[in-house]
Structures are given as C-alpha cells and as structure tokens.
Amino acid sequence: MEIRHLEYFMEVSRYKSFSKAAEVTHTSQPSISKAIKDLEIELGITLFYRSTKYVKLTDAGEAILEQAQQIVSSFRNINAQLEGLTKMQTGKIHIGLPPITAVTTFSHLLGAFKSEYPKIHIQLYEFGPKKIEASLQDGLLDIGIFTPEDSDHFEWIWFEQDPLSVIMHPTHRLAQCCNVDYEDFYGEQIILYNSDYKLHDIIIEGCRRAGVNPEIAFETSQRELMTQMVAANLGLALLPSKICKDLNPEVIVSRPFSDSQLCLQLALVWKKGRYLPHAAHELLTFLKNYLSDEIRTQA
Template structure:
C-alpha cells in the first residue's frame, strides 16, 4: 500500500469530496480519483459509494479510513521526530513567487510545510519572472517559481503542466469554437501581462513562429483586471487552465489553445550547485513528495 494513494483516500473522506480533496493535496480531481481507484484495486474492495452528492464510506472504507488516518499520523510523527534528530527545527526559507497562480498552487504547500516545520520562517517575494531570476542568481532567494525552460545556470523541479486557454468575449466571432490556434487570432487585439511575465513571452514567441506580431491593446500585471478587459470586449488574453477556471463569467469564454509546443509548466528553480540548507532541502523534499501524487498509477 502506497502512502500517496492512502493519503488521497483519507483526504476525500475528510474534505467530503474529490474536488476539495484535490485542492488540499495540490493535485487535480482526476489524479485523486485515480489514486483512490488504485487503492481500491490493490485492496480488492470498494471503499466509497459514489452515487450521491458526497462519497459515502463502505464498511471496508470505514476500516481503511480509521486505520489509515492513524497510519498517516504515525508517519508524520516519525518524520517530525527524525527532523528533530537531524536538526531541522528552525531556519529561514526565502522563496520567490510570481503573482500569477501562486495562491492556488502554493498555499496548500505552505500549510503543509508550516505544519511539519513550525520553526522555519518563510520569507516570500512576489515579482515577475525576470526579477525573480535576478534575485535567484544573486543569492537573495533560495528558490524561485519559474516557467520552463529555465536558464542552464539553474536546476529545477517541475510542479505542474497546464494547457493554455484563450479567454475571449462570449460574443466574439470565434467563441463557438471548441479550440483555437494563434493564427485564428491574427486580427484580434491581445491583452497581455507585463513584460516581466514569462506568459507574455510564451505567447509572443508562438506568434513569431507563425510570422505575425499581434496588436497589443493593453498590458497589466493584474489577472482580474485583464479578465475584466476581456469581458468589456477590448480583446483576448491567455491564461493557464488552473487560473482560467477561477474566472467564470457569462461575458467570457475560455477555449483551449491548440498549439503544439506551447504550454505553461511551472517549476521551482534554484542555483545549480548551490548549497541547500536543511530548511531549503526540506522544502524541496516536500515539493517532490507532493508531486508523487500526480504520477500516473502503475
């Protein structure tokens, strides 16, 4: 029995459903569902009745939940005790995060890290990708969230890969499509993020490969303002799927961008060869542990 599948099941029960469990576990709903299904296959019995509004425990599920919750708690206690032995009790972790997507992607991780290492202080800096890269290069940060690919001078750990969505006014002539190419938008004004954001570089590089330069109607660093401009009919913008899902409006449609080679992959980067303190290594270990849940079932 793998801890990642057991943790997924426990959180589905605790949170009352797959969607809230996915948010808690820093994973997608389908990933959590697959993990629970894998656990059921391994144990040879259903653990949840899925027909109603909320999943209901089967008798076997009640036993697995009762013992599994204790097992996970004992594991966390053991890790905490080992951390005490190894001296990871205090320290400073300096992280750089971009404004786009940080709250959705990192808040659950911060909560888990704080619970596990209450004596480690987290110092956050929020900037665009270029500024974060400079701060990481100078040693002002231990880690910085970055969009792949990163410069060769950095190591990185991928966190999430997201489809890019085209956000356009619901009355736009292309709004009825199921997906869009960049060339479909050649004559439509773009609303882009400021120059320091990696997302605008991804979009503009894609346009260059199609041999056109888009008309830029506006730029901003505020995603909510950009979406409001789209709703007002000023143009179209581009958002990672996880961000677009948070902005549902009758005035805006979000369609997948069908462009091979264009995607938004968030990673955590650090200076290649840099010394990682106990606090920094603990953060990296937590990232990798959390990402284990997102691996496909074997």
Template sequence: MEIRVLRYFLEVAREGSITHAAQRLHISQPTLSKQLKDLEAELGKKLFVRSSFSVKLTDEGMLLRRRAEDILDMVDKTEEEFKALGEVTGGDIHIGAAESDNIKYLARHIKNLKVRYPRIRTHLYSGDTDDLSERLDRGLLDFAVIAEAVDLSKYNFVELPESDIWGVVMRKDDPLAQKEAVAIDDLLDLPLIVSRQGLREDIPKLFGEKMDKLNVTATLNLAYNGSVLAREGLGYVLTFDKLVDTSEQSELCFRPLTPSLETKLFVVWKKYQVFTPAAEALLKEMKQYPAVL
C-alpha cells in the same frame, strides 16, 4: 555604509518625513538628520530634497533606495539562516513563483512539511522568469518556480506534473466566445493582451511566421490585471487557464488555443546551493514524495 544607517535611510524614504521616521525609529530628529547628512557626505551625493514639512528622494536617492532594499533583504535573510542553523523546528523558506494553477503541487508539499514543522514560514514572491532567476542568482530566493526550459548549467530542478494550457480570456458576450477553441487566424486582427514572458518565449512557437501580424495592444505580468482590461472590452488576454475567474458568475470565459500550446513548470534551485534546514527539509519533501507532485 552601516546597515543601521541604511535602515534609517529607508524609513525616511518610506515616510517622506524625517520627523515621522524618527518617531517610528524611536530616535531623536536631530540624530536622524545628522545620520542622513553623514551618509550624503560619505557618498558625495545629495539624497534628499528637503522642504519645510517633507523630504523627497533625488535620482541618486532613488538609486540608493533600490540598492539598500536589496542589501537589507540579503542581510535579513542571512540572519534568518544563521538563526535556523541546526534546527528544523522552524525557519523561513523564500520561494519565487510564476503565475500558475500548478503552484498547487508545491503548496501540497509545504502543507505536508508544516504538519511536521508547524513553525516553518513560507515567503512567496511573484514574478516572471527573468525576475525570479535574478533574485535566485543573488541569493534572495531558495527556490523558484519558472515557466520555461531549465538552464541545466546553473540549476537543479523538479518538474511539476501538469502543463499549463494556453488560451484566450474574453467577455462571454463576445462572438468569439461561441467557439470551443480559438484558432491562430481568429486572433490576427484582434487587440491582444499578452504577458511579456509569453510574448518572448511561448507565443512565437504557436504563431510562427504570423507573429508580425499580431495586434498586441498591451503587455502585462499579472493575469488578473489583464482580466480587468478584458472585462472592460479593451482586448483579449492570451494566458494560462485557471488564472482568472471564468465561473458562471463572471463576465469572462476561457477558450483554449488550437492547435494547443502547453507550458511546463519547474521548481529550480542553484547548483551547489547551501540550504537552511527549513529549505533543505522542503527539498527532501519534494524528492521523497514525488507522488504528491
């Protein structure tokens, strides 16, 4: 498979039309159709279901789309790295980050770096630890900010100075909002909205043997979406503080858990990683000026 043909394939998949994709790619429709047929012949699978005015991906086409996106991400990142070799005046840094207010410390380092190298660009990818670790291991990220203990056999790390505080986001007019802190027993019969990672890693530490009594009504990986559910009265969100709007203007409030539950965050990178000059500059910034952290 040629990289060029994979780009053609993805453009058709995104547009849902060979005609529109050909226009965007600035090639003729017959040329594009032939490239797609040649790709199907090479793979021995039908990738599209064609109709008069559109095309839709088959199951095999969906698989190739996922793989092609990963391949082209890696190709583009590799090209960026080679373009940046030997110079730190610019370049791209790819960072995966869990949801946390403590990303502010990483942001301060990036801000300091851009004072010296204004042409450096930062690309942020949000996800949970499993997703970020996978992308880091595949070379799609330079760094990842994760919310759990570091696998020291795979990664080096810098620890962020503050911990994230777990608590409950709920409507301000909820009776439970009258409490200054929420105890475990307060939550046992309530519909809970919990992050998938928290349900796997952190929440069991707090609830222990009472885990099987929790009424988990929904799981998520973005706290903002959970806040919408809570605002609409669908449940109580177990999450970190400062991830959603709980200001005076908001209908929601945050109450910490008691006993308290805190989670540390770490900036990690692969051991023996070969960095681009831009990523290397960020690493030096984090190590040289720990006071910023």
C-alpha cells in the same frame, strides 16, 4: 550602520514606496523613514528622490543598492548556515513567484508543507520570472518559481505543466469556436503578459510564425487586471487552464488553445552551489515526496 537598515533600504528600492516597505517588513513607516535617513546621514549622500507621487533611487542610491544586496545576501547565508546547524523544522525561506502564473498547485503544496512544518516561515515575493531568475543569481532569494533553462547555474524540481486557454467575453465571436489558434488573433486586441515573462516572447513569436502581427492592447503582470479587461470586452488573453476553471462563465469564457506546446511549465528552482538554509532543504525534500506520492496515487 545595521543590516536591518540595508534590508529596509532594499525593500524601499524594491517597491518604490516607504509604506509598502513598512508593510512587507512588518515595521512602522516612521521607523523605515528614520532608518533610511540615518543611512543617508552616515553615508553622506541622498539615496532617494522623494515626492508626493513617487520614490526613486538617486544615482548614488543605485550604486549603493548593488553593494547592499551583496552584503545582505552574505549576511543571510551566515545566518542560514547557523540556523541549519542549530535548529530543526524551523527557519525562514525566501521564495519568488510570478503573480499571474502562481496557480493552485503551488498553493496546495505550500498548504501541505505548512501543516507539516508550522514553525517554518515562508516569505513570498511576487516578481516576474526574469526578475526572479536574476534575484536567485544575486542570492536575494532561496527558491524561485519559473520555467528554468540554465542547468549550468540552477537546479530544479518540476511540479506544474498546464496548457494555456484563451479567455474572452461571452459575446466575443471566438466564443462560438471549439478551440482557438494563432490565426484567430488576426485583427484582435491581445492583453499579454509583460516582457518579464518568457510567455510574452513565446506568444508573439507564435503569432508571427502564423503570419499574424499581434495587436497588443495592454501588457501586465497582474492577473486580476488581465481578467477585468477581458470581462470588459477589451480584448483576448491567455491563462493557464486551471485558472480558467475558477472564472465566472457569465462574464468570461475560455476556449482551449490549439498549440499544445504552449503551456505553463513551472519548477521550484534554486541556485546551483549556493548554500540553502535547512528550512529550504526541508521544503525541497517534502516536495519530492509529495509529488512522488501524488504520481503513485494517480497510477
């Protein structure tokens, strides 16, 4: 058994697809399939149910996954410690970011960092915020992007605060309004973040406080699907205002949301007490300096 076999196993279980696991690991699908088969033979168990439509962990596979995560996490920490001691301005950072809320600010930060440190490889994983938080706890990610609350287990640096706007089809009745409030959602179909996002719970709770029982048309973690459904006039959605500025006003319009407290707040988060590779420390130091310079420039 090799560590890469466990890594391939984790990626197949993560994406429920041999082809997707091959893509993210830059490996051929036959190599992934052979590695999983070798692992099953060595362990004497079947790890996945396989069909033409899906790949699913068996009960034994579920049990092995937890052990595999711990082994790979420990192995990565060993490599990270050696790498941090022996290499400068090189290495790899595993970062988890949510697909809907990964907005332009982080792209600019990452672009500036890569210009300064071209030899550092950034591996991005698109998960919902709750899964990112759990993956940080399990040591599967170095850094996560979400709205942190647990100061006992995490440390963080804030980098984004962006109010939410309501997006809608240009012919929608609320397009005539200057702003939108929870009460305006009465009788409307809402396209909402799925339950992996804390905003899902915050929006529903806000509606209920306003006496509105929200009619959820669809829940998703995919921003493109959300905007496509709004463009098809199938409902309303809430997105960060910076994203709304890039939407085509001929098919989607946005209006400010009255609840000023409802905003996207993002931080770069890491697990307290966990060893971070040298490359991750470089990113955090760069980010602190970058944001300080930006604040001074705005002042």
